[in-house]
Amino acid sequence: MSHQRSLSTRIIGALAATAIPVLGFTAPAWAAGGEVTDDTEILTTGEWFCDESVEVTGLEIDGEVTLTLRDGCILTATPEPPSVGTWFRTPAIDVEGGDTFTIRGTGSIDAMSQGAAAIGNDRESDGGGTIIIDGGTINVSTVYGAGIGSGRHSDGDGVTIINGGTVNATSEWGAGIGGGYESAYDSVSVNGGVINATSEWGAGVGSGREGTIGTVTMAGAVVTADSYFGAGIGSGYDGGVDDAIAIGGGTVGAVSVNGAGVGGGMGISGGTVVVDGGTVDAASEIGAGIGGGYAGHGGTIALHAGEVTASSERHGAGIGGGYGGSGGAVAIVGRASVTATGGAAGFHDYRQGAGTSGGAGAGIGGGAGALHPGEVIIASTGAVALTGGDGHDEAGFGATAAIGTGSDSADDGAPTHRLVSTSLAEEIASVLPVDMTLPEGTDLPDGITHGTFSVPVDGAITFAGTPTDPAQLVRLVLDGTTLDAAQHTIAAPTQDHHLTATAAFPIAEVNVTVDKPVPGKPHPDDATSGHASYSVVSVTWGPSDTPSRSTARSTATIILAPADGHAFSDATTGVVNGAPADTTMNTDGTLTLIREFPITGNASSPGPHQPRWPGDHGEDPGAEHRCANVGAGAPPAHGSPTCSP
Numbered sequence: 001m002s003h004q005r006s007l008s009t010r011i012i013g014a015l016a017a018t019a020i021p022v023l024g025f026t027a028p029a030w031a032a033g034g035e036v037t038d039d040t041e042i043l044t045t046g047e048w049f050c051d052e053s054v055e056v057t058g059l060e061i062d063g064e065v066t067l068t069l070r071d072g073c074i075l076t077a078t079p080e081p082p083s084v085g086t087w088f089r090t091p092a093i094d095v096e097g098g099d100t101f102t103i104r105g106t107g108s109i110d111a112m113s114q115g116a117a118a119i120g121n122d123r124e125s126d127g128g129g130t131i132i133i134d135g136g137t138i139n140v141s142t143v144y145g146a147g148i149g150s151g152r153h154s155d156g157d158g159v160t161i162i163n164g165g166t167v168n169a170t171s172e173w174g175a176g177i178g179g180g181y182e183s184a185y186d187s188v189s190v191n192g193g194v195i196n197a198t199s200e201w202g203a204g205v206g207s208g209r210e211g212t213i214g215t216v217t218m219a220g221a222v223v224t225a226d227s228y229f230g231a232g233i234g235s236g237y238d239g240g241v242d243d244a245i246a247i248g249g250g251t252v253g254a255v256s257v258n259g260a261g262v263g264g265g266m267g268i269s270g271g272t273v274v275v276d277g278g279t280v281d282a283a284s285e286i287g288a289g290i291g292g293g294y295a296g297h298g299g300t301i302a303l304h305a306g307e308v309t310a311s312s313e314r315h316g317a318g319i320g321g322g323y324g325g326s327g328g329a330v331a332i333v334g335r336a337s338v339t340a341t342g343g344a345a346g347f348h349d350y351r352q353g354a355g356t357s358g359g360a361g362a363g364i365g366g367g368a369g370a371l372h373p374g375e376v377i378i379a380s381t382g383a384v385a386l387t388g389g390d391g392h393d394e395a396g397f398g399a400t401a402a403i404g405t406g407s408d409s410a411d412d413g414a415p416t417h418r419l420v421s422t423s424l425a426e427e428i429a430s431v432l433p434v435d436m437t438l439p440e441g442t443d444l445p446d447g448i449t450h451g452t453f454s455v456p457v458d459g460a461i462t463f464a465g466t467p468t469d470p471a472q473l474v475r476l477v478l479d480g481t482t483l484d485a486a487q488h489t490i491a492a493p494t495q496d497h498h499l500t501a502t503a504a505f506p507i508a509e510v511n512v513t514v515d516k517p518v519p520g521k522p523h524p525d526d527a528t529s530g531h532a533s534y535s536v537v538s539v540t541w542g543p544s545d546t547p548s549r550s551t552a553r554s555t556a557t558i559i560l561a562p563a564d565g566h567a568f569s570d571a572t573t574g575v576v577n578g579a580p581a582d583t584t585m586n587t588d589g590t591l592t593l594i595r596e597f598p599i600t601g602n603a604s605s606p607g608p609h610q611p612r613w614p615g616d617h618g619e620d621p622g623a624e625h626r627c628a629n630v631g632a633g634a635p636p637a638h639g640s641p642t643c644s645p
Contacts, residue, residue, distance in 0.1 A: 036067065036075065043067065043101075050075050050107060057081075061095045061129065066102040069136040073107025079116065089115040090122055091151065092140075097127020097158075103165070108137040116151035117180060118142045118169075121158055123151040128158020128185065133193070135165040143172045145180040146208060147197070154183040162221065164193045172200040174208035175236060176225065178216070181208045189217040190250070197225045202236035203265060204254065206245070209236040216241065218278065219248040226255040230265040231293060232282065234273075237265045244272040247280055247306070257285040259293035260322060261310065263301075268292065270299030270328060275336065277306045285313045286358075287322035288367065289340065291330075297321045298328025298366075298374055302442075303336040307382075312343030315368040317361040317406065318386070327365040327374025327405075331439045335448075337382030340364050342389035345397035345407060359397040359407035360389025365416065368397070368406040373416045376403050377439060378454035384421075388413060403454065417454040418493035422463065423500050424450055426565070428474060429466040431501035434487075436461055450501075460491035465501035472503045473567045475589060482589040484570075504567035507533050510560055510583075511575045512593060514539060517554045519599050522546050527558055527576075533566040537590060558593040559586075 033046025038055050045063030050073035058080035069075065077092035092111035095101045101119075103109065111118040118140035121128040128150050144152035147169030148160055160177060169176040176197030179185035188205055195205070202208035204225025206216050216233060223233075230236035232254030234245050245262060254261040261282030263270030270291035282289040289310030291298035298320035315323035318340030319330055332338055342361035345368065359368035363386035366373045378384060391399035391407065400406050400413025407413040422431045430449040438444070455461045464487040465474035474486035477500040490497060511530030517523050523541035537559040544554075558576065562568055567589065574583040574593040581595040 058090060059093045061093065061099045061101045064100045066104065069103065069105035069107030069109065071106050073105065075107065075109045077109065077111040079113050087115060088113050091116040091118065091120055091145070093119045094122060095119065095129035095131055096121050096125060097129055099129035100132065101129065102132040102134065103136055103138065104134045105136050108139065110139045112140065113142040113145055115144050116142070117145035117149050117174070118147050120146060120149045121151050121154055123153055125151055125154040128154065130159045131161070133162045133165050133167060137166045139168045141170045142174060144174055145171065146174040146178050146185070146202070147171050147176045149175060149178045149188070150180045150183040150185045152180045152183060154180055157186040159186050161189045161191070162193050162195060163191045166194045168196045170198045171202055171208070173202060174211070175199055175202040175204065175206050175213075175230070177205045178203065179207040179211040179213045179236075179239070181211060183208055183211045185211070185213045187215045187217070188213065190219070190221045190223060192220045193222070195221055195223045195225070197223070199227045199230055199236065201229045202239070203227055203230040203234050203259070204232045206231060206234045206241060207236045207239040210238045211236060212240045212242055215243040216245045217248070218246070218250055218252050221250045223250060223252045225253070227259055227265070228257045229259060230256065231259040231263050232256045232261045234260060234263045234271065235265045235268050238267055239265055240268060241271040244274055246274045246276070247278055248276040249278040252278060252280045254282045255284070256287055256293070258287060260284050260287040260289065260291050260296070262290045263288060263299060264291070264293040264296040264322070266293045267295050269296045269325070270301060272300045273302070275303045275306050275308055279307045281309045283311045283313070284316055284322070286315050286343065288312055288316045288320055288325070288361070289318045291317060291320045291328060292322040292325040292367070294322045295324045297325040298330060300328060301330045303332045303338055304334035305336050308336055308338045310339070311341040312361050312367070312389070314343040314346060315358040315361055315389070315406070316343045317363070317365055317367050318342050319364045320362060320374055321365070321367040321370050321406070323358055323361070323367045324369045325367045326370045326372035327362070327376070329375045330364050330377070331442060332378045332380045332384065333438055333442045334445050335381045337384070338380070339385045341387045342400055342406070343368070344390040345392035345399070346395050357392070357395040357397070360391055360400040360413065361406045362389070362400050362404050362413055363387050363402040365401070365404045366406040366413070369408040370406050371408075373403070373405045376417050376454055378417070378419065378452060379433070379436060379438060379444060381445070381448050381451040384419060384452040386419070415457055417456055419452055419496045420455055420461070420463070420490055420493070421452045421496075421498050422450040423498070425500050425502040427468045428501050428503040429468045431463060431465040431476070431499060433461045434464045455490050455493050457492060457494070460489050462487060462489040463499055467503050469503070471505060473506045473569055475502050475504060475567055476500070477502060482587070484585050484587045484589065504562065504565055506569050507562060507566050507572050509573045509575065510534055510591065510593070512536065512558055512560070513577055514556055514558065516577070516597050517541065517599050520546070523554065529560065533563050534560045534591070535563065537561045553596045553598055555594060555596050560591045560593065562589065
């Protein structure tokens with residue numbers, strides 16, 4: 001520990017904690033737990049409480065301390081007065097390495113500093129303690145340190161855990177909650193409560209300017225975090241997150257001007273961002289909503305579950321690179337619902353420069369001016385809506401793609417992927433890609449049946465439907481057109497697609513009856529189906545609509561459509577008027593039957609030139625009359641069948 005108290009004060013506190021009289025001196029009650037008053041300077045291991053308005057100066061935490069803020073408690077804490085000048089260099093509540101400070105209850109704490117954390121460790125400290133907030137209203141502010149966390153120029157393993165209460169934390173150069181200016185901090189975990197964290201150069205929650213933090217975890221709280229040059233949640237300006245930003249629950253709103261909403265500060269990549277649940281709304285003016293700050297690339301972003309909205313107002317990607325930053329690696333795999341909107345092209349005016357213009361950012365991918373879109377994999381059961389940034393004619397920039405590169409000229413940003421959304425109709429097990437490569441260690445969630453998937457514009461992915469009942473057939477419907485297949489490959493897509501899978505019981509055989517053609521009479525234009533599982537769509541004839549006396553044969557073409565819940569297949573056979581017909585399965589799910597018919601019958605009396613129909617004996621109505629006249633075994637008249645005895 002690196003407490004700044006005198007040795008005599010520390011000895012008295014330690015002895016008093018055991019309530020041992022020393023040379024007639026009885027330790028004051030505050031040393032071993034009890035009530036905090038205006039005279040309290042150090043809290044040693046034990047249970048402490050506050051139940052009224054109290055003003056303390058330079059309150060030091062020594063050991064494992066729990067402070068309960070009872071109703072009516074307003075604890076105002078200020079640092080020790082500076083020995084030189086007017087700058088406060090120490091914390092209002094000092095929590096150094098090895099100490100644990102737990103805050104509970106319903107009262108409030110107001111704490112401030114300038115060079116150190118308001119609640120946390122000192123400037124240039126070599127170790128931070130553990131701060132746990134379970135309740136109360138905590139209002140903190142500082143300049144160079146974090147509101148809650150580490151001081152300026154500190155190296156340590158400090159930890160802040162917030163499980164409840166209301167926390168309002170602000171800093172200028174440090175994080176609202178986390179690391180101070182040019183300081184290292186271990187972690188911030190926010191599990192509950194209502195959090196409002198703000199910084200100018202640091203992150204709202206994360207690292208300070210030019211500082212680092214190990215991990216930032218959100219799970220269950222209502223969090224509002226914002227910064228100007230840092231990320232709302234993540235790294236400060238020119239800072240970093242060593243491990244990851246993990247959001248697993250709660251309602252999180254993160255906003256920045258030059259940094260990302262969630263991810264990197266100005267000039268910094270997004271690091272690693274993982275969302276496993278909760279509702280996240282991340283926005284930036286010229287950085288990415290989630291990913292890199294201005295001039296920062298996207299980092300590694302994995303969205304597995306939850307409701308995620310990410311947007312850039314100008315030039316940055318919704319998810320990926322900030323203005324001028326490449327896309328990084330973005331994977332939306334699981335059950336996440338994602339809406340991402342790229343920043344528009346146009347003119348901008350921010351603190352680092354005025355009157356300049358820039359292109360548009362992708363929905364997912366690169367920011368304006370970035371030539372590398374990064375890597376994108378989308379395979380999610382949630383809704384995915386992606387929009388590239390709008391162009392700006394006056395500024396000379398085109399619009400950009402939903403997934404791809406940002407625009408850096410009048411040309412649009414180039415798309416790298418298209419989306420294929422799949423859905424189920426009727427009872428069917430699933431419709432999923434069968435050859436999609438997911439990031440290492442990532443799998444589709446158990447029970448997934450359909451979703452939204454990315455397909456590279458220079459690649460291909462095959463989708464297949466699986467029926468719930470093995471006796472059923474699957475038919476895929478692509479953008480409203482039924483396909484004669486349960487499997488379909490989408491290759492080199494130029495647009496987004498929707499693929500629906502339907503299930504039906506197969507029709508093994510069809511049987512149709514049609515009136516036979518008669519010379520001189522129009523062909524019949526209808527037919528009768530032999531079962532309710534299919535119906536006649538149309539009947540056409542060739543070579544003409546009305547057979548002439550010289551026509552030997554006419555060909556009937558009959559198209560059938562399956563009834564709901566039924567389907568034809570390549571194995572379906574056809575019968576027309578009791579005889580086999582040529583059968584063809586059509587791409588729209590219909591079936592075509594073709595059969596030739598002899599021309600039979602005559603509108604006038606039969607003559608000597610009645611045609612002969614091989615294989616159709618008994619269909620010549622004049623045969624009986626002619627055979628009776630010529631006698632059995634007589635030679636036939638021209639064109640007549642041979643008469644048999």
